[in-house]
Amino acid sequence: MQVKPKYISLEPFLPWFQLPKPISWDKVFGRSSPLVLEIGFGRGEYLVRRALDEPYKNFVGIEIGWISIRKLLRSIGKHGIKNIKVIQADARVALEWVFAQKSLSMIYSLFPCPWPKRRHQKHRLFSRDFLRLVNSRLQMDGKLMVVTDHMAYCHWILAQSQGSGLAPELERIGPSFATKYEKKWTQLGQKEFFRLIFRKLEHIEVPERGEISLKTxxxxxxxxxxxxxxxxxxxxxxxxxxxxxxxxxxxxxxxxxxxxxxxxxxxxxxxxxxxxxxxxxxxxxxxxxxxxxxxxxxxxxxxxxxxxxx
Known part of the structure; x- marks a missing residue:
């Protein structure tokens, strides 16, 4: 009995380990277009909508878990989308290795885990070092958007942004993205979320990580x-x-x-x-x-x- 795959095609899935790094995204997509990155796309609903609404942009989605990647691949296949590529990697690793400096027009992350317990806060994304890395990968007119339901995490990110070369703006918004976690918190009664927009003011140099020639x-x-x-x-x-x-x-x-x-x-x-x-x-x-x-x-x-x- 042949087992049918739960995705339609693996073509959007990028085996980044096997490619020269940093990746030439113009070559991957076959065109030169603004490059947008989503960190932690979950089920990929918002990423798919954006790619359909903005076909003139190239989108890359990063996720760690295969189940989320599989669901996104299936959605990409069903909609016939050609302007999304998918990477399975930790966001820190991907930004260090896969993206060249000043290559991204926008980076966004919707409802990243706030790791509310103090002993787990070392796992939080958007620390000062990570924001400086984000800065280096953004174009001079680029921006970062982070949306969270967690007020303490929001203020932690704001504090971390000092010295990042990014200027933050905080806005309280209602449900706007129709993602799994936004729907979950809305059903539990939360009506207000926190949107952080960071605009790049100055460039901070964080060189790409380089491969070496291994000696046997x-x-x-x-x-x-x-x-x-x-x-x-x-x-x-x-x-x-x-x-x-x-x-x-x-x-x-x-x-x-x-x-x-x-x-x-x-x-x-x-x-x-x-x-x-x-x-x-x-x-x-x-x-x-x-x-x-x-x-x-x-x-x-x-x-x-x-x-x-x-």
Missing amino acids: HRVRAFSPEKLTLRGHKDGAVVEFKEMLYDPLRQKTMIRALVVEGPLRQDFWVQVVKRGDQWIIGPAKGCSLVPTQGVQRVLDLVFEAISSQQA
């Missing part, structure tokens, strides 16, 4: 059964999760997790016999961003194998 390693001798791997917490956090060895193919697979700020990468390293040497490098088929953290993983595996020969 070679060793003469390797005993998989004696290999002991230790993680690393200085700068990038590295953890080794598991190891598999195939004696017939003379190949070892090592699963590693590396965390560099908001960027988390879970991938496999292979140690494979080629002639009279063992080669250490990322396993084929892994989608990863080649960073200093990934290089540190390869170096740690190399150091652990080399210590066997000491």
Whole structure:
């Protein structure tokens, strides 16, 4: 029995890990148009409406969860929309890696999680550092819009905006966007929401994160059964999760997790016999961003194998 996909087409879904970064959006969309970003599109209702109402603009939606992405892909397919691309990523990672400086005409986020508990506030979006990052990606006439139902979160964002190069304006508004969370709060009796509009006054330089050329390693001798791997917490956090060895193919697979700020990468390293040497490098088929953290993983595996020969 063939399982039918719950989306219509994957064409709007962008495998950003595999593309040169920052991404050339004119090339992706096949035209030069104002570029608009929605952070956390949820079910994608508002994003779809905007794309239909403003066909002369290019839209990018960022979301972490696949279920939300799948729903948006289905809606894009049903409406035949051609001016939306979808990225699965943390917003901080996407802005650091995917978008060039001064590339966005507008960024908006509707009802981001306010993380009301004090111990969770470190997870909030729109901290001072994040707003400075937003600033760097906006064009000089660009703007940021944030809408929230949470008054304390609204005032926290306003406080964070100092030193961001963005000038805020606060407006109290009624229900205006017909999204899932707006409808939820409206049904619970909330009639007033907070809309923050930030206009860029000055440019703050936050360079795009750059990829590096990964260096693979070679060793003469390797005993998989004696290999002991230790993680690393200085700068990038590295953890080794598991190891598999195939004696017939003379190949070892090592699963590693590396965390560099908001960027988390879970991938496999292979140690494979080629002639009279063992080669250490990322396993084929892994989608990863080649960073200093990934290089540190390869170096740690190399150091652990080399210590066997000491």
